[in-house]
Amino acid sequence: MKSFLFALCLLLATFTQSIAQSVDIAKIDQLLESKIKAGAPGLAVGIIKNGTIVYERYLGLANLQYQIPVEAQTRFNLASVAKQFTALCVLKLVLENKLSLETDIRQYLPQMYPNLKTAIPLKTLLNHSSGIRDFYDLLSISGKPWWRQEGLDNEDALALLMKQKGLNFVPNTEHWYSNSNYTLLAEIVTKVSGTPFPEYAKQLFTDLGMPNTQFCTNYMQVIPFQALPYNDWGDGSWQQYPMMTNLYADGFLYTTLKDQLVFKLAIQKAAAQANSLLNSSQKPIPNTRIQDYGYGLEISPINGYPAVHHSGSTGSYNAQTLRFPGEKLSFIVLSNNGNLWSGSIARQLATQILGRKKEELAYVTRPAQIQAASSPSDLVGQYRSLENNIIRIQLKEDNLYWQMDNNNPRKLIPETGNLYHWDIDEDWKVAFNNRPDSTSTMVLYTKSEQPEVLKKLPPFSPSDAYLQACTGKYFSAELDLNFTIKLSPEKGLIFKREGGKNEIKIEVVQKGELLASDYKMRLETEANGRVIAVLLTYNRVRNLRFEKMD
Missing domain, CATH: 3.40.710.10 (DD-peptidase/beta-lactamase superfamily)
Known part of the structure; x- marks a missing residue:
């Protein structure tokens, strides 16, 4: 019996070793050790191959004050x-x-969205297709980010979500990651179990x-x-x-x-x-x-x-x-x-x-025909994406730049004719179709998606009367929050949240569309042009309604 057990152990050891040999341990060690400097916080890394643990490594410190290393029990x-x-x-x-x-989640959470006619099936919480807004971003809009609030708990998050009246989109039509989905799932598990x-x-x-x-x-x-x-x-x-x-x-x-x-x-x-x-x-x-x-x-x-x-x-x-x-x-x-x-x-x-498996390209990654080079200044302007984002093409020191909202601009590198690519990724290509009328477009090509056509928008210069119409106080019942828009001394617009210390300069991007730092605001108006509401979008919150109060 002992000899059998010894043979079995030897066989298992040989099998495990053969699997481990397919993993270059020395290279992995070298990679991980390059990440952690002496005295730095750490890492724990594990690799499993064919049902066997072939790598397990602990590096750096779990506690800097007492210099406690990361270990198996960390x-x-x-x-x-x-x-x-x-x-x-x-x-x-x-x-x-x-x-x-x-099942509609309101079978378990009847206080949510009582006036919403659309069903919100449980499955849409699991794969982030519910359209429910992310409560972390709702808190940020309120000027109360989660990391500043001591003792913030699931009940606080649920209370905020219960006040929401609208969704980001119709459930099961889009995928938009929202932490709220999993907070709600935990509450449902509690009620059902x-x-x-x-x-x-x-x-x-x-x-x-x-x-x-x-x-x-x-x-x-x-x-x-x-x-x-x-x-x-x-x-x-x-x-x-x-x-x-x-x-x-x-x-x-x-x-x-x-x-x-x-x-x-x-x-x-x-x-x-x-x-x-x-x-x-x-x-x-x-x-x-x-x-x-x-x-x-x-x-x-x-x-x-x-x-x-x-x-x-x-x-x-x-x-x-x-x-x-x-x-x-x-x-x-x-x-x-x-x-x-x-x-x-x-x-x-x-x-x-x-390594990398050679991928069959599923999408077109560059245009079949490329328009002859236009003057870069003719390509400057604003272009609207299918997701209703506005991309601004700007000219700085004879170079074109791509900028979405107030994100960092990306320099466009010319390839041939009116075809460009991003400076940080040659797989992101932009082809301009420049025309003298109002049909100019640019097309975005990537490896992972179908080409997207963005239409060039006509330029818009707001009048003094238009700017004045935007000013006022706005209130959201869903957040119990006010903000004001007022004129700046430079004849522009300024955004200020209730209780906030900073005033943010507003850019009028297009008629009815404003941008204040990371806040995108769409104006809702009556037929006579009177502004009655602002629909605010920020990260994982879309079209949060603020009613004009005066």
Whole structure:
């Protein structure tokens, strides 16, 4: 019997070694060690191949004050990577016939959107196609960002969401990421299961063999072996990023690399074991238009290989899980170092091991015919995208620049004729079709999407009367917030939020469209031109209505 066990152990060791040999450990070590300087916050990295852990490494410090290194027991905040586990709780209830993906969420949350006629199926929360606004961005608009608020919790988020009257879009028509979806899912799990969500999730983690994984519901809670989050904002000194929130379910899940390896091993083995819960969790959600995002996971190719993945970032914590089902290869990267990006590290590791598969180009990446070169000054102007964004083409020191809203301008590099590409990415090409009438366009070409035609807009110069019509006080019942628009001494417009210290210069982009820093504002007017409301768009909030009060 002893000789049999010895032979079996030898066979297993040989098998594990052969798998590990397909992974260049020395190269991986070299890559990771280049990321972490002495005395810096750290990383935990794991790789699974063919159902075997082939790499597990801990680097840097979990606690700078006491110089405690990152170790196997160190617990990191997964940030949005946690969403797959919230989705897993929902899916478990679905498979137990206690929930239906097709049920309108207001069956469980009747206070939400009482006047909205459109259904909001549960499945649209899971894949971010509900149209529900992101409460973090709603807080930012209010001048109360989450990271400034001590003790902000799920009840606060729910109270804010209950006041919303409108959606970003009709459910199940678009994919627009919103953390609110997963806060609402946690509340639904609580109502259906009869167990507070954190406790329900904790039992799931126990069942999965993940004893060191838990949602944090109180920022003062002691989490054993917690990695503290740090950032160096460019002055050469590390500072701890305070986490004062009591939010959970959309993130704030603390876990160890070892627990995540256990979970990824279970995912790799789920097909052979006919585990319906884990197998279903890795696929798109049935009967939805959204096929590249499922149960808290993105489902899209990386380096040409089909992949299931998700990234997360909260304060100075960041995380990435990345799985290539066909190659039976999984990566986990966890970090408390805000100067690193786990997603980039995971992709670099994937490239080292898999390389890049030659992709068949699915889309046209340049025009068949290129218009002869026009004078750059003739191409200057504003162009409207299909998503109603306005792109400004500007001329500076004889160079053309592309700018969307107030994002950093991108220099356009001429190729041939009226064809240009971005300075940071040659795969982003812009072809101008310049005409003397009002039909000028530019076409954006990328590898990943169909070419997009943007129409050139006529120039607009606001009159004094137009500027005066924009001024006034505006109020949102959904945020209980005022802002004012007033004339500036330079005969322009200024935006000021109630309680805010700063005044923001407004740019009149087009008739009825204003831009104040990151706020896009569309004016709603009566037939006589009187402004009656502003519809404000910011990040993951679209067309938030502010009524004019005077």
